[in-house]
Amino acid sequence: MTVTAGARARVRLPLPAPPLAVWLAAATLALAALAALAPDLLAGGDPLHTDLPAAHRPPSPAHPLGTDQLGRDVFTRIVHGARLSLLIGVAATALAVAIGVGLGLVAGIGGRFVDAVASRVFDLLGAFPEILLALVLIAFTGTGTANLVLAIGIAAAPRFARVMRAETRAVRGSEYVAQAGLLTRSRPRVVVRHILPNALRSLPVVITLGLGTSILGAAALSFLGFGPQPPEPEWGSMLAEAHGDLRVAWWSVAFPGAAVTVVVLATTVLGRHAGHRFERRAQP
Amino acid sequence: MTLAHGRKAATAGPVTDARPCADRRVPAAIQADAAHAGPGGDVADPARVVSEVVLRVRGLRVGFRGGAADVVDGVDLELRRGEILAIVGESGSGKSVTTRSLVGLAGAGARVRAETFELFGEPALGRSERQWRRLRGSRIGLVFQDALVALDPLRTVEAEIGEALRELPRARRAARVEELLTSVGIADPAIRKRQRSFQLSGGQRQRALIASALARDPDILIADEPTTALDVTVQAQVLDLLVRQVAGGRAMILVSHDLAVVAAVADRIAVMRAGRIVEQGQAERVITDPRHEYTRQLLDAVPRGCAGAGPPATAAPILTATGLTKSYRVRGRSVAAVQDVGFEVRAGEVLGVVGESGSGKSTVAKMVTGLTEPDAGALRFGATDLTRATRLPGQIGLVAQDSAGSFDPRYRVGEIIGEAVALRVGRRERRAEVAELLRAVHLPADCADRHPRELSGGQRQRVNIARALGSAPRLVVCDEPVSALDISVQAQILALIAELARERGVGIVFISHDLAVVRQICHRLLVLHRGVVVESGPAEDVFTAPASPYTRALLDSVPRLPAPDATESDVRA
Numbered sequence: 001m002t003v004t005a006g007a008r009a010r011v012r013l014p015l016p017a018p019p020l021a022v023w024l025a026a027a028t029l030a031l032a033a034l035a036a037l038a039p040d041l042l043a044g045g046d047p048l049h050t051d052l053p054a055a056h057r058p059p060s061p062a063h064p065l066g067t068d069q070l071g072r073d074v075f076t077r078i079v080h081g082a083r084l085s086l087l088i089g090v091a092a093t094a095l096a097v098a099i100g101v102g103l104g105l106v107a108g109i110g111g112r113f114v115d116a117v118a119s120r121v122f123d124l125l126g127a128f129p130e131i132l133l134a135l136v137l138i139a140f141t142g143t144g145t146a147n148l149v150l151a152i153g154i155a156a157a158p159r160f161a162r163v164m165r166a167e168t169r170a171v172r173g174s175e176y177v178a179q180a181g182l183l184t185r186s187r188p189r190v191v192v193r194h195i196l197p198n199a200l201r202s203l204p205v206v207i208t209l210g211l212g213t214s215i216l217g218a219a220a221l222s223f224l225g226f227g228p229q230p231p232e233p234e235w236g237s238m239l240a241e242a243h244g245d246l247r248v249a250w251w252s253v254a255f256p257g258a259a260v261t262v263v264v265l266a267t268t269v270l271g272r273h274a275g276h277r278f279e280r281r282a283q284p
Numbered sequence: 285m286t287l288a289h290g291r292k293a294a295t296a297g298p299v300t301d302a303r304p305c306a307d308r309r310v311p312a313a314i315q316a317d318a319a320h321a322g323p324g325g326d327v328a329d330p331a332r333v334v335s336e337v338v339l340r341v342r343g344l345r346v347g348f349r350g351g352a353a354d355v356v357d358g359v360d361l362e363l364r365r366g367e368i369l370a371i372v373g374e375s376g377s378g379k380s381v382t383t384r385s386l387v388g389l390a391g392a393g394a395r396v397r398a399e400t401f402e403l404f405g406e407p408a409l410g411r412s413e414r415q416w417r418r419l420r421g422s423r424i425g426l427v428f429q430d431a432l433v434a435l436d437p438l439r440t441v442e443a444e445i446g447e448a449l450r451e452l453p454r455a456r457r458a459a460r461v462e463e464l465l466t467s468v469g470i471a472d473p474a475i476r477k478r479q480r481s482f483q484l485s486g487g488q489r490q491r492a493l494i495a496s497a498l499a500r501d502p503d504i505l506i507a508d509e510p511t512t513a514l515d516v517t518v519q520a521q522v523l524d525l526l527v528r529q530v531a532g533g534r535a536m537i538l539v540s541h542d543l544a545v546v547a548a549v550a551d552r553i554a555v556m557r558a559g560r561i562v563e564q565g566q567a568e569r570v571i572t573d574p575r576h577e578y579t580r581q582l583l584d585a586v587p588r589g590c591a592g593a594g595p596p597a598t599a600a601p602i603l604t605a606t607g608l609t610k611s612y613r614v615r616g617r618s619v620a621a622v623q624d625v626g627f628e629v630r631a632g633e634v635l636g637v638v639g640e641s642g643s644g645k646s647t648v649a650k651m652v653t654g655l656t657e658p659d660a661g662a663l664r665f666g667a668t669d670l671t672r673a674t675r676l677p678g679q680i681g682l683v684a685q686d687s688a689g690s691f692d693p694r695y696r697v698g699e700i701i702g703e704a705v706a707l708r709v710g711r712r713e714r715r716a717e718v719a720e721l722l723r724a725v726h727l728p729a730d731c732a733d734r735h736p737r738e739l740s741g742g743q744r745q746r747v748n749i750a751r752a753l754g755s756a757p758r759l760v761v762c763d764e765p766v767s768a769l770d771i772s773v774q775a776q777i778l779a780l781i782a783e784l785a786r787e788r789g790v791g792i793v794f795i796s797h798d799l800a801v802v803r804q805i806c807h808r809l810l811v812l813h814r815g816v817v818v819e820s821g822p823a824e825d826v827f828t829a830p831a832s833p834y835t836r837a838l839l840d841s842v843p844r845l846p847a848p849d850a851t852e853s854d855v856r857a
Contacts, residue, residue, distance in 0.1 A: 175690035178655055178682070183704050183755060185677045194692050 022273045025266035032263050035082035045073050047080035047233045056249040066251035068242055074252055078259050081233035085260070088149055088227065088234075089215030095153025096214070097207060100160025101200070107161065108168025108199065109191055119165065125158040131217055138226045148227045152217045156210055163206050167199040174198075205275040212267035219260045235260050338504055338535050339363040339386065343399035346378075346385050350393075356382050357559035363504065365533045370546040370567070372539075372582070373556035374770040375741075379539050382556070383506055386537070387424050388416030404503070421448060425497030427490075427526075429509035434493055435481035441465070441492050442477035448499035464495040468525055486641070487518035494525060505529055508539040515640035515797065520841040523549055541771065543582055544800070544843040547571045555579045571845060585775040586845055587804040590824055591782065594633045594807025601628035602758050602791045603652065607661035610647050621647040622815045624661070629759060629791040634782070636806030636823060637795045638838075644815035645795045649763045652793060653682050665759070678707040678755025681790075685764035687744035691736045697722075697747050698732030704754025721750040725780060742773035749780060759791045760784070766801060778805050799842050803827055811835050 035042050051071035059066045065074040107118035125133065130152075137151035171177060172195055180190045221227050222236025223243075230237060235256045242252035339361065346356035356378045363369050373379040385396045386403075388411060401408045404423065411419075420426065428434045435444055445461045452460060458477075465473035468491040481489055490510060497505060507526060511519040527549045530536050540546050546553060547567060554564040555578065563576040574580045608625040611618045622644040629635045639645045650656035651663065654670060663670040665679070681704075684690045691700050698718050705717045719729045725746040736744050745765060752760050762781060766774040782805050785792050796802050802809065802823070809826045811819040811834070818832040830836045 175684055175686055176692045178653075179684075179690050179751070180692070180703070181655070182653060182680065182682055183678055183707060197694060198692065 018273060021269050025269035028262055028266040032082050032086060035079045036086045039080045043076040043079040045076040047077045048231055059251055065255045068252040069245055074255050077233040077238060078256055081235050081238060084228050084234040085215060085218060088218035089211055091149045092152035092214040093211050096156035097160050099157040101164050104161040104164025105168055107165040109172060122158040122161050130155040131220055134217060134221060143226045145228050148218060148221055152214050156214055160206060164199060167202055168195060171195050171198045202278060205271060205278050208267055208271035208274055212264040216264050336365050337362055338365055338404055340402045341398055345397045346381050346390055347395045348393055355559055359561055363535045365535050367551040368530055368536045368538055368549055370538045370550035370553045371556055372543055372546050372553060374541060377556040378559040379556045380508055383508055383537055383539050387420055387506060422500045423502050424504045425502035427494050427497045427507040427510045429512050432481060437480055437482050440478050440480055445496040445499050448496060464499055468495045486514055490522050503534060505534060505536040517837060517841040543586055544845050547845050548843045581772060585772040587800040590803050591805050591807050595630045599630045601630050602666055603629040604664045608651055608658045609660040610658050620815050625817050627810050629793060631791050632785050632789045634785050634792040634794050634806045636802040636809045637793060638799060638802050638809060639812035640797060643812040645812050649761050649795050653680055653761050679757050681752030681757040681760040683748050683752050683762040683765045685767050687748045690748060697734050697736060701751050701754050704751045707755045721754055725750045741769055745777050761793045763795045
């Protein structure tokens with residue numbers, strides 16, 4: 001009485017094609033990534049080249065997005081600035097994920113006491129707005145790109161830790177972890193082989209959403225002068241340098257600001273879409 | 285049934301008064317039934333009204349958008365006043381889609397077609413959602429399986445039932461709700477009506493749901509697996525309650541996967557398979573003299589018969605439990621889940637642990653598998669003391685009810701079984717060993733590369749068993765291993781488990797709420813009630829001569845199929 005396999009195999013319905021906004025978001029991020037990796041492909045000029053006589057020129061064929069107060073080409077600076085802005089955002093998110101996953105996992109698999117202590121720490125850190133927490137950390141560490149990454153990374157960590165803790169708890173209580181426990185004496189083995197990989201499954205969604213927040217945070221702190229120092233091109237510091245000239249040269253403020261907005265929007269759109277897909281996939 | 289007549293006469297008044305004028309003919313029907321039931325009626329021709337067809341459908345077809353074939357493929361049904369029509373079939377047979385289509389609930393994306401489809405003598409195809417809703421509210425009552433989902437957890441029972449009674453003045457509504465709750469056998473209706481669905485027990489919830497379905501005194505009651513989620517003793521009570529509603533000219537469609545449940549109450553049975561009715565007829569005839577091959581298969585799959593004596597009681601036990609006690613803290617209070625439970629399991633023996641929900645049988649399973657530590661008592665496994673939740677990797681296997689949830693979602697079948705096999709064979713032999721195990725549970729070898737979610741429930745449960753055997757354990761705990769399966773699949777899995785005990789000499793602790801299943805497979809029995817062993821001994825003795833009143837009550841509640849014709853079974857055998 002051999003049972004034929006797949007006689008009733010469940011057919012997985014294809015997911016609907018992503019909407020246009022998602023394609024646009026993906027294209028935007030791809031473009032930003034290209035600017036970060038190979039800025040010379042998009043803008044061949046020197047972002048540091050000053051040309052004082054040509055200061056505050058409005059957008060023109062020679063300077064498509066105009067020039068700033070030192071006559072530097074805004075378009076070139078935005079393209080070259082993508083590297084630092086995105087680098088800080090990505091590095092900070094990576095740091096936040098590393099801290100968050102570690103702590104969340106410990107809280108999730110730890111006993112009641114460990115969980116209670118870790119969770120209260122997350123609550124405490126989570127009670128402050130991320131930007132404020134990062135500012136406090138910078139007050140201790142000082143300014144600079146590395147410190148900015150550290151500050152934003154630590155400030156964003158509680159969010160990932162909470163998600164990770166909840167996922168770990170859910171997976172830990174599942175039937176298959178109980179089954180794995182029957183087959184091995186080694187608890188770490190169950191954690192590494194079953195709990196960690198399954199708890200990580202929902203993380204890409206949170207990471208994508210967190211990336212946007214980190215990029216925005218990086219730009220905000222640079223704007224306040226805590227990040228890369230001039231004349232280094234960075235979207236936040238470009239805004240800071242130019243914001244006094246808003247009345248005479250709106251373009252030197254508006255375009256770097258638009259760059260931040262568009263990239264953050266794109267990560268949010270993509271993150272939400274990934275979340276929807278994940279939920280659909282998680283359905284039985 | 286006569287009992288319900290009296291109640292009906294008492295309760296019909298206010299409801300029929302509340303009906304819109306268009307529905308005035310219903311009281312006449314009720315009077316007609318009174319006439320039918322006994323002297324005192326004044327309708328001239330009761331027989332005509334009583335046998336009135338309330339629902340007639342010919343060639344019903346239902347298809348879904350994106351689906352190639354029709355899910356319901358040409359169904360003919362007729363429902364008359366005062367009768368219970370049962371629709372029986374396994375999962376995917378189309379029984380639920382059929383019934384839902386009959387009340388306009390097939391859902392968005394469904395295409396419902398029929399040659400004829402009449403409700404209360406009027407064509408029902410092409411009704412608007414609005415018309416359907418009015419009909420469902422007043423003339424058709426619905427009872428679904430999961431009352432916890434069907435009732436709004438934020439609203440009280442009174443609000444839930446009162447919803448259907450909006451046409452009554454507020455002052456009379458409360459009294460009517462209490463009346464309805466009393467009529468469905470809920471004690472203390474004045475207290476219960478202020479509670480919410482999660483505060484009620486499963487049986488009370490189902491009763492409340494039935495009360496809300498009856499609130500407007502519908503002519504048709506549709507119950508889709510109304511007792512499937514209930515304990516057997518509660519199931520018997522709820523079935524009895526439903527049957528009593530049919531008296532007085534009401535008609536009922538009862539949808540179920542369980543032939544035994546249906547056989548006890550239905551007037552007519554329609555057996556469905558793959559969207560078609562393969563057999564339809566008087567209940568007794570269908571059960572005792574099935575004409576269609578599939579009906580016969582279903583009846584044969586119903587567990588009956590017994591497992592016999594098993595290994596001799598003198599053989600050394602592989603597992604000995606004495607005085608197991610476990611309590612949990614619930615909101616600061618200590619609640620005993622299991623008290624002073626003792627038993628033995630021998631090699632090749634199947635020990636049944638039976639009880640209703642909350643009896644502590646799952647706690648026993650957890651203690652034996654080392655997932656929970658007993659508060660007191662001793663658990664010996666061969667020469668090892670298991671009492672302190674000692675892990676013996678691979679020595680005790682577990683087969684759980686939810687086969688899908690017991691697999692790591694990232695793993696393929698080969699990896700799942702391989703993980704267990706890895707405990708005793710090296711990497712190189714693993715593949716061959718997995719193939720061997722797949723063969724032992726009658727699955728094709730190519731299953732190893734599949735994902736569990738691509739398999740059917742029965743196939744998944746086979747994988748589950750193969751994994752439990754993978755580490756060559758001496759004891760396997762089966763926790764409700766067949767409760768989620770269709771009856772024909774259930775029969776196959778039971779045969780497989782019995783085979784393992786017999787041929788591999790594995791000791792099996794078989795935990796189940798289903799007495800018929802237990803009787804078929806278990807050699808010895810342990811009956812649990814509220815955490816205490818009320819009866820234990822050889823299975824046959826417990827079934828034929830139960831010593832405790834609880835066991836007797838449990839046995840009496842089991843819906844039973846009438847014994848098939850002697851000649852018929854001889855022919856089949």
